[in-house]
Amino acid sequence: MALLEVDEVVVRFGGVTAVNEAAFTADRGSITGLIGPNGAGKTTCFNVITGLQKPTKGRIRYRDRDVTGWPVHKRARHGVGRTFQRLEAFGSLTVRDNVRVAQEIHGGPLAWFGRSRGGVDMLLDRVGILDYADERADSIPTGTARLLELARCLASDPQLLLLDEPSSGLDETETDAFGELLVELAGEGCAVLMVEHDMDLVMSVCNDIHVLDFGRIIASGTPAEIRADADVQRAYLGYSESDESAHDTSVMEVVTP
Ligand SMILES: Nc1ncnc2c1ncn2[C@@H]1O[C@H](COP(=O)(O)OP(=O)(O)OP(=O)(O)O)[C@@H](O)[C@H]1O
Structure with a gap:
């Protein structure tokens, strides 16, 4: 059973739909990546999960309870931890x-x-x-x-650890050590949900990845599935169609428009 369920969440700011029927889960013992271009709605999703932002529609379930109406401090007391950008x-x-x-x-x-x-x-x-x-x-x-x-x-x-761009500012050695620590924390039963632009880190530590684009989840799957997904390639993981090395994941680079 998932520790966290994001259930068809919609967030509108006036005419802007920041999150559009996003649905995903985070499980105990697992590292889940939430990736996507700038402005895709990742931080807004985190704000809804922690209670900082009320969703326009949809529910948040945590430890089998509907916590959509719970304030931030109550969620924190029940094990929702977060780091900020x-x-x-x-x-x-x-x-x-x-x-x-x-x-x-x-x-x-x-x-x-x-x-x-x-x-x-x-x-x-x-x-x-x-x-x-x-x-x-x-x-x-x-x-x-x-x-x-x-x-x-x-x-x-925390039982649920939300990390917003945790590796920014870390050098390569620190990032490697950080990745190992995340795997350890998940091994202890923590559910880790991470927004991150460092694709090497995301691809190496995540069990599951969800890709947001214009507020919608356009793909969900294992790192291998996400790497191979054509929509994700177009929206986020950039490469030139003519580039022979396009499918060599070691040369993938992130497009942040
Ligand atoms: N409080 C707000 N009022 C109005 N629009 C907002 C607000 N917060 C976010 N937005 C808009 O919602 C959309 C999603 O923003 P969000 O910060 O969630 O994206 P993001 O994926 O976290 O981006 P980044 O990677 O740059 O942090 C953007 O178009 C943003 O301008």
Whole structure:
């Protein structure tokens, strides 16, 4: 049974249909990719799932309950965690204190003693930024700040982890380590749903991928199925029809209009 079900969700902003009858699921133990060109509706989908945006139509089901009317904090309390494209850490606090605060907010005073995904330093170590624990959050590189964002999110012990462009700002080595961490988290039973433009990362770690274009899901499938899908090639994974190497996935590049 899916942990999360997005059921025929429509979001309209005046005359703009940002999400158009999108339907997909995210399962425990699985990494699901949500990809598509800029403006396709990915962040709006995340906003509907977390409760920031009310859908014009459609439902969100989570852990077998209809949570469409639930506010953001209630979903968060029930295990919906999210990282944002825009970094949200407290700049004047240290990296360690940022995670400590997140853990306390979500877990109450007992969180100080560490929860199932570990104490603060264990979390920092897990995402690979323990060396920065005593630095102010506004003094660390962007890639490190993104990993701090993940540690803050993991501090809430999420069952559903929504990641919005988590690898932007990470170098290649950090991205590889990040991919391994996602696979580990899924292995522990977490459902990971990721919006990401780095196709190497998406194709290597996702179990399932859904492709949005103009708010509609135009394809769903395994990485191999998505790579081979002609509509996806046209809408998002660009290559020249005349290019002999077109079907060599190592040369695929993302078209972000
Ligand atoms: N609050 C809003 N008011 C009006 N239009 C909006 C609003 N939020 C998003 N949109 C529009 O909805 C569409 C989908 O936007 P969204 O940010 O969800 O796309 P996206 O796939 O996340 O894009 P990106 O990859 O650039 O982040 C776009 O046309 C955007 O301009």
